[in-house]
Amino acid sequence: MGQEILTDPLLGNNHKTIGEKEEKKNQRRSNQKIALCLVLILVAVSGYYFSDNITVLLSRQVTNHSLSHGTGNDVVESENGVVAADDGRCSEIGASVLRRGGHAVDAAVATSLCVGVVNPMSSGIGGGSFLIVSSPEDSKAEAFDMRETAPLAASKDMYKNDANAKFLGALSMGVPGEIAGLYEAWKRYGRLPWKPLFEPAIELARGGFVVAPYLGRAIASHSSLILKDPGLRNVFSTNGQVLKPGETCYNPKLAWSLEMISELGPGAFYNGTVGEKLVNDVKMAGGIITMEDLRSYKVRITDAMSVDVMGYTIHGMPPPSSGTVGFPMVMNILDSYSELYSASGNDLGLHRLIEAMKHMFAARMDLGDPEFVDITNAMNQMLSKTHAEEIQKRIFDNTTFPPEYYMNRWSQLRDQGTSHFCIVDADRNTVSMTTTVNFVFGAGVLSPSTGIVLNNEMDDFSVPTEITPDNLPPAPTNFIVPNKRPLSSMTPLVITKDGQLVAALGGSGGMNIIPAVIQVFLNFFVLKMKPLEAVESPRVYHMLMPNVVRYENFTAINGDHIGFTEDSKMFLEQRGHEVKEISGGAIVQLIVQNFKEEKDEEMIIEIARKIGKVYTKKAKQFKGLLTAVSDPRKDGKPAAV
Numbered sequence: 001m002g003q004e005i006l007t008d009p010l011l012g013n014n015h016k017t018i019g020e021k022e023e024k025k026n027q028r029r030s031n032q033k034i035a036l037c038l039v040l041i042l043v044a045v046s047g048y049y050f051s052d053n054i055t056v057l058l059s060r061q062v063t064n065h066s067l068s069h070g071t072g073n074d075v076v077e078s079e080n081g082v083v084a085a086d087d088g089r090c091s092e093i094g095a096s097v098l099r100r101g102g103h104a105v106d107a108a109v110a111t112s113l114c115v116g117v118v119n120p121m122s123s124g125i126g127g128g129s130f131l132i133v134s135s136p137e138d139s140k141a142e143a144f145d146m147r148e149t150a151p152l153a154a155s156k157d158m159y160k161n162d163a164n165a166k167f168l169g170a171l172s173m174g175v176p177g178e179i180a181g182l183y184e185a186w187k188r189y190g191r192l193p194w195k196p197l198f199e200p201a202i203e204l205a206r207g208g209f210v211v212a213p214y215l216g217r218a219i220a221s222h223s224s225l226i227l228k229d230p231g232l233r234n235v236f237s238t239n240g241q242v243l244k245p246g247e248t249c250y251n252p253k254l255a256w257s258l259e260m261i262s263e264l265g266p267g268a269f270y271n272g273t274v275g276e277k278l279v280n281d282v283k284m285a286g287g288i289i290t291m292e293d294l295r296s297y298k299v300r301i302t303d304a305m306s307v308d309v310m311g312y313t314i315h316g317m318p319p320p321s322s323g324t325v326g327f328p329m330v331m332n333i334l335d336s337y338s339e340l341y342s343a344s345g346n347d348l349g350l351h352r353l354i355e356a357m358k359h360m361f362a363a364r365m366d367l368g369d370p371e372f373v374d375i376t377n378a379m380n381q382m383l384s385k386t387h388a389e390e391i392q393k394r395i396f397d398n399t400t401f402p403p404e405y406y407m408n409r410w411s412q413l414r415d416q417g418t419s420h421f422c423i424v425d426a427d428r429n430t431v432s433m434t435t436t437v438n439f440v441f442g443a444g445v446l447s448p449s450t451g452i453v454l455n456n457e458m459d460d461f462s463v464p465t466e467i468t469p470d471n472l473p474p475a476p477t478n479f480i481v482p483n484k485r486p487l488s489s490m491t492p493l494v495i496t497k498d499g500q501l502v503a504a505l506g507g508s509g510g511m512n513i514i515p516a517v518i519q520v521f522l523n524f525f526v527l528k529m530k531p532l533e534a535v536e537s538p539r540v541y542h543m544l545m546p547n548v549v550r551y552e553n554f555t556a557i558n559g560d561h562i563g564f565t566e567d568s569k570m571f572l573e574q575r576g577h578e579v580k581e582i583s584g585g586a587i588v589q590l591i592v593q594n595f596k597e598e599k600d601e602e603m604i605i606e607i608a609r610k611i612g613k614v615y616t617k618k619a620k621q622f623k624g625l626l627t628a629v630s631d632p633r634k635d636g637k638p639a640a641v
């Protein structure tokens with residue numbers, strides 16, 4: 001944040017020079033000065049020196065940036081397009097696609113392929129994703145469900161005799177959806193040809209890429225898994241030593257697979273050589289996926305699920321994502337307190353938030369794949385404002401309760417891993433995409449002939465014989481059926497207000513995703529934090545079982561300390577919460593759009609109204625300043641056009 005420049009204090013927000021021409025900035029400054037003068041004149045005339053509006057405005061600009069003394073550029077701003085991925089190289093690749101006139105979806109293809117190469121522990125073409133795309137033209141958002149499905153030979157009891165096979169080894173693999181989904185989205189929205197979108201990822205896989213600190217950490221903590229599997233060992237170690245941060249990693253077989261798909265289209269994977277080699281490797285490793293599975297994989301394309309929350313509309317993934325339903329449920333509970341105090345960033349607000357999240361986690365286990373189970377009632381209840389009010393009455397400001405109190409019936413889904421990015425292009429087409437292979441390095445198997453890491457998404461299903469820490473029965477709505485998609489915590493969101501884009505966000509980190517997305521939303525939209533602060537502020541997590549609040553208190557990879565206060569900790573303990581310090585939870589990427597001039601204009605109109613004058617509004621603005629933040633926890637960097 002070193003190069004930040006403060007402009008006129010009354011206009012609040014900080015500007016950065018990135019992606020802006022000096023000339024344009026001067027132009028904007030003089031516009032702002034005109035607006036400022038007008039405001040001052042009107043204020044003076046009206047005598048409303050400290051009207052509410054102005055107090056709000058003033059209090060916003062003194063918001064301290066004390067959190068943001070990190071070394072890199074965790075934030076960029078631009079009016080022409082931005083990409084926030086969890087790796088700077090992939091953000092830059094996405095931005096370069098936008099610079100060539102690409103649609104946000106073109107950039108999403110290139111960015112996700114890049115992430116799959118440089119962060120192979122959490123995503124890749126052997127996995128699946130949720131993608132939301134919104135375009136101002138048709139003022140609606142679409143949802144691409146490219147999540148893995150259960151293979152045709154799968155069954156409810158397939159893990160009866162070997163519980164570990166559900167998450168470890170090729171039998172834990174679901175049918176990958178990533179390439180099929182990217183292709184469908186590109187077919188509908190893409191402007192650039194398919195092939196060049198693959199080139200940067202192919203180059204990284206073949207020419208080698210530097211192991212970033214976060215990948216290095218994942219390799220180190222999974223070294224025995226890596227050294228045990230011939231495929232992983234071949235890519236992530238040399239001479240019996242796993243790769244360290246700063247060393248170069250090569251995956252030429254993955255480069256070949258990507259090249260085939262870039263030339264021949266998704267058929268190379270779903271009905272061609274890449275798929276055949278993959279299926280063969282999977283079979284050798286004990287898996288059950290066949291060419292028929294690949295050939296019959298279907299991307300699910302629907303309208304995004306849109307829900308109004310605290311004056312905003314969130315557009316997200318319908319179930320089997322549990323986030324788009326879970327998020328409004330928590331918000332409605334908080335909103336049903338008479339004061340916004342509930343979320344005002346103080347410790348009582350935090351306690352209420354934790355309680356609301358515990359109720360949400362209990363309720364969400366009634367969800368599942370809507371094409372296989374009827375979840376209408378469960379969904380309606382989770383989205384009901386009346387229900388939220390009833391739950392709010394069951395939350396006590398002085399205490400927390402054991403898990404049974406939250407009416408949890410089923411054992412929790414504990415998904416993991418993942419990667420999230422957001423993209424907004426010059427036309428304000430927006431993509432919010434969360435992609436995963438589930439656990440770190442998925443099934444712990446890399447297909448030697450294709451370089452593809454196998455997902456272990458089957459672990460996201462519930463199975464009848466499972467013994468879990470909560471000692472609760474498994475959720476029947478989430479049992480295995482061939483072609484069914486397992487429940488997920490992934491929560492990619494696009495957020496609009498009055499039909500205009502205001503934000504895109506989402507996170508990675510399995511069960512921690514929903515709490516993280518909720519807290520970043522509250523930080524930005526309710527507590528009015530700056531975008532970086534909203535992402536970087538310490539977060540709390542809860543899993544219902546164990547009945548423990550986990551709070552972040554650690555130093556991130558970039559050197560920033562992300563610290564929870566002793567006071568907050570004591571406050572929670574006094575309410576009976578068991579608390580536990582953790583070093584980092586979910587990773588969140590955020591893009592916001594700020595219609596600054598328009599807001600200033602609204603204030604002018606308001607003041608004019610108070611003094612009995614009429615001020616006519618200029619034409620509605622659709623392109624504000626975009627600010628993109630990549631979570632410093634993973635040391636990602638955003639990029640601007």
Ligand SMILES: *[C@@H]1O[C@H](CO)[C@@H](O)[C@H](O)[C@H]1NC(C)=O
Pocket residue numbers: 062064065066
């Ligand atoms: C902002 O934070 C810094 C460092 O914590 C502190 O020195 C400074 O006084 C703060 N400024 C305001 C306006 O609170």
Ligand SMILES: *[C@@H]1O[C@H](CO)[C@@H](O)[C@H](O)[C@H]1NC(C)=O
Pocket residue numbers: 267271295
């Ligand atoms: C698979 O490829 C064959 C030709 O190799 C073609 O006849 C068939 O229609 C393809 N199937 C699908 C599902 O694309």
Ligand SMILES: *[C@@H]1O[C@H](CO)[C@@H](O)[C@H](O)[C@H]1NC(C)=O
Pocket residue numbers: 396398399
């Ligand atoms: C919390 O407050 C309620 C009344 O609002 C009271 O009945 C209850 O005993 C209190 N619980 C604790 C643990 O103090």
Ligand SMILES: *[C@@H]1O[C@H](CO)[C@@H](O)[C@H](O)[C@H]1NC(C)=O
Pocket residue numbers: 553554563564565566569581
């Ligand atoms: C957070 O970490 C710091 C430094 O490691 C430590 O001094 C402090 O007690 C911790 N705070 C909490 C609430 O755990």
